[in-house]
Amino acid sequence: MHRSKPARKGHGARPVPLLAPFLALLLTPVSVPAATPPALHTSPPPGETMGSDGRADGPQRAFLTGVAAYDGGDYARAVQLWEAPAEQGHAGAQFSLGVAYATGKGVASDLARAIRWWRAAAEQGHVGAQFNLGMLYSRGEGVERDLNLAKTWWHRAATGGDAAAQFHLGALAATGEGEPQNYTEAAKWWRRAAAQGYPHAVKGLEILRSHGALRE
Numbered sequence: 001m002h003r004s005k006p007a008r009k010g011h012g013a014r015p016v017p018l019l020a021p022f023l024a025l026l027l028t029p030v031s032v033p034a035a036t037p038p039a040l041h042t043s044p045p046p047g048e049t050m051g052s053d054g055r056a057d058g059p060q061r062a063f064l065t066g067v068a069a070y071d072g073g074d075y076a077r078a079v080q081l082w083e084a085p086a087e088q089g090h091a092g093a094q095f096s097l098g099v100a101y102a103t104g105k106g107v108a109s110d111l112a113r114a115i116r117w118w119r120a121a122a123e124q125g126h127v128g129a130q131f132n133l134g135m136l137y138s139r140g141e142g143v144e145r146d147l148n149l150a151k152t153w154w155h156r157a158a159t160g161g162d163a164a165a166q167f168h169l170g171a172l173a174a175t176g177e178g179e180p181q182n183y184t185e186a187a188k189w190w191r192r193a194a195a196q197g198y199p200h201a202v203k204g205l206e207i208l209r210s211h212g213a214l215r216e
Contacts, residue, residue, distance in 0.1 A: 041128040059085035075106025094121035111142040130157035147178035166193035
């Protein structure tokens with residue numbers, strides 16, 4: 001539950017009455033009509049790396065061919081192509097298989113398998129998988145709800161440059177859900193996301209600024 005708490009002393013943010021409820025509206029289509037923050041990252045990524053000779057190696061080649069099949073609407077073929085590289089430890093293929101199982105594209109929906117593949121990719125530093133695990137833990141979908149684990153995965157994704165994770169870390173700090181309310185911390189993460197053009201972070205900064213809670 002979102003609740004308003006005083007900011008901790010020494011964190012450069014003074015309490016602003018009723019600010020948390022306004023910030024909570026960021027997560028609804030009421031305050032951001034154009035779009036709400038993504039529930040999950042559900043698009044297979046482009047190829048991350050090539051071989052030392054500038055060409056895709058075996059697992060990478062299979063992964064890229066799978067992405068092309070997925071983009072062309074042949075989801076079953078994409079899943080088939082991703083299975084081998086995923087088993088061989090290709091993080092992009094692992095993430096993409098997780099997407100397939102989560103969305104039911106090309107394979108029967110199976111959130112447990114999606115989580116298995118996302119966890120494998122996340123442990124290798126795949127920020128999309130890290131963000132998705134954070135979302136699942138924050139909502140208790142397929143796993144026991146645990147805001148601490150959600151924050152842990154979001155932090156890993158955010159430090160890796162994921163704008164959605166940066167936004168959600170800022171939202172936790174701003175609303176005081178699962179941690180002391182801290183507008184300075186919220187502004188730090190929202191600035192990083194806003195620098196990448198993330199609209200919800202821009203809106204969050206506007207709300208902080210309009211309530212006098214943002215130090216420029």
